[in-house]
Amino acid sequence: MAISADSFFWDPTAQGTLQAQIRQMIAEGILSGRFRVGEKLPSSRKLASHLGVSRITITLAYTELLADDYIASKGRSGYYVSDDAPQPPNFKATRTAADTVDWSRALGQRFSGGTPFIKPKDWRDYTYPFIYGQADETLFDxxxxxxxxxxxxxxxxxxxxxxxxxxxxxxxxxxxxxxxxxxxxxxxxxxxxxxxxxxxxxxxxxxxxxxxxxxxxxxxxxxxxxxxxxxxxxxxxxxxxxxxxxxxxxxxxxxxxxxxxxxxxxxxxxxxxxxxxxxxxxxxxxxxxxxxxxxxxxxxxxxxxxxxxxxxxxxxxxxxxxxxxxxxxxxxxxxxxxxxxxxxxxxxxxxxxxxxxxxxxxxxxxxxxxxxxxxxGHYDALIRRMGKAYFERRQVMEAALNQHGLDIAGQGVYGGSSFWMRTAPDVDTQTLAERLRSKGVLIEPGAPFFGAETPPKNYYRLAYSSIPASKIEAGVNLLAKTLNSPF
The missing domain is CATH 3.40.640.10 (Type I PLP-dependent aspartate aminotransferase-like (Major domain))
Structure with a gap:
């Protein structure tokens, strides 16, 4: 039985080269059991036409799969799922009908329930990401x-x-x-x-x-x-x-x-x-x-x-x-x-x-x-490049913070990558952060850093490690306007 070229489609979230994505399509089909031993794969010409890629891309992907025994070549007949390809399990996976364990008693120790410290995974989608501890792809080598x-x-x-x-x-x-x-x-x-x-x-x-x-x-x-x-x-x-x-x-x-x-x-x-x-x-x-x-x-x-x-x-x-x-x-x-x-x-x-x-x-x-x-020597070169960029961003941010009268609670005398900020005592920076997110601004509320049962809520961290200098002033401006609006 032949596998139709229509069985293949691009995953919009897939990463890697086209060749790697095609190889993954076929390997996953075999591992999941959709493609079975002996079934014929589409010709490189048909699959290339269906996916809108060059024929050589398909040929290279087939060659890699051939080397790993996922597929086999039968002369001029084409490529088939190999007899030696990994076999999917021959039993059906089952789910427990009901969980009858009392986990409140079964757990000997608990590690959950600590300080919530969640960083948004989509931080790059924000216009003004004053977020700490993430890699800046414009600086990394x-x-x-x-x-x-x-x-x-x-x-x-x-x-x-x-x-x-x-x-x-x-x-x-x-x-x-x-x-x-x-x-x-x-x-x-x-x-x-x-x-x-x-x-x-x-x-x-x-x-x-x-x-x-x-x-x-x-x-x-x-x-x-x-x-x-x-x-x-x-x-x-x-x-x-x-x-x-x-x-x-x-x-x-x-x-x-x-x-x-x-x-x-x-x-x-x-x-x-x-x-x-x-x-x-x-x-x-x-x-x-x-x-x-x-x-x-x-x-x-x-x-x-x-x-x-x-x-x-x-x-x-x-x-x-x-x-x-x-x-x-x-x-x-x-x-x-x-x-x-x-x-x-x-x-x-x-x-x-x-x-x-x-x-x-x-x-x-x-x-x-x-x-x-x-x-x-790549690491030292990277540190020098980051130092120059951070120095510029710090100067721009410090000038913007002073211009808008925002209270800097801590700034490293040797450098660093962030400012520790303070607002009026009645301002909850968690609420502030939620308001700013809708405007494309990311900040870090400071309460999780404190150990008290009722930590101060008027601190926040403003980092310049992941935001270009050109966007800092506008982002600080939005921050200042939001702070000055009624809470």
């Missing part, structure tokens, strides 16, 4: 990233692509972190003191799992990264939120029973405050005196385009009390999910064992691609 990915797929790197590292990491990536990235932060570390993670959040989770128990106390900044607070809440430790000021976390406010301090000294999240050297030294002295550990999330240190960044807290540590967390996801793109932990060997040994029991290791291909991108 996708061409060289693609070349590095292809290089990592080459025969020479077959081992790095396919090896089960178990509890190890790509040696090229570790070498670059140890010899180039960390020394720029004043940190000297051996390879066995470095562990690659699935981003900074994964590193924070591992640190919490290893260092905290139900009897221990963790001090965190307030406001802070909402997912960190969720991680620590799930660990069931005692939480001590410490209000930050214009210089970040004040060590004198730490309770005496503190066991671990989580801090973002380079650019405090979300206020962007930078902890001065004197306060860093005071925090280390307090850690030595009270015998606690510090987890340093070196958040946004790469975005110090106004002046050179302060040395990392880890670089000042003489006692091995600081666990350092870095990430490439913020500076490259958030979907990369690649970061690293640096600490004394006993801690890293435990982190390595924990990681191997949960996810073994981050994908080897991603690690090797990142290693090439870093070592070939």
């Amino acid at each position: 996708s061409a060289n990233w693609r070349l590095c990915a292809l290089q990592a797929l080459g025969k020479k790197d077959f081992s790095s692509l396919t090896t089960d590292y178990y509890d190890e990491d790509d040696p090229k990536l570790i070498e670059f972190i140890a010899r180039h990235t960390l020394p720029r932060r004043g940190i000297i570390a051996q390879p066995d003191e470095i562990l690659v993670t699935m981003g900074a959040q994964n590193a924070l989770w591992m640190a919490a799992q290893i260092l905290l128990t139900q009897r221990r106390t963790a001090a965190i900044e307030d406001p802070c990264y909402p997912s960190l607070r969720d991680i620590l809440t799930q660990s069931r430790c005692h939480l001590a939120p410490i209000p930050v000021d214009r210089d970040g976390l004040p060590s004198e406010e730490l309770p005496p029973d503190t066991d671990v301090v989580f801090t973002t000294p380079s650019h405090q999240c979300p206020t962007t405050a930078t902890m001065p050297l004197s306060r860093r030294q005071a925090l280390l002295a307090r850690a030595r005196e009270d015998d606690f550990l510090i987890v340093e999330d070196d958040y946004e240190f790469e975005m110090s385009f106004l002046k050179s960044p302060s040395p990392a807290l880890k670089s000042l540590d003489q006692d091995g009390r600081v666990i350092y967390i870095g990430s490439f996801s913020k500076s490259l793109f958030p979907g990369l999910r690649l970061g690293y932990l640096v600490g004394p060997k006993p801690f890293i040994d435990e982190a390595r064992a924990l990681r191997s029991s949960v996810l073994r290791h981050p994908p080897g291909h991603i690690q090797r691609t990142a290693a090439y991108f870093l070592s070939l």
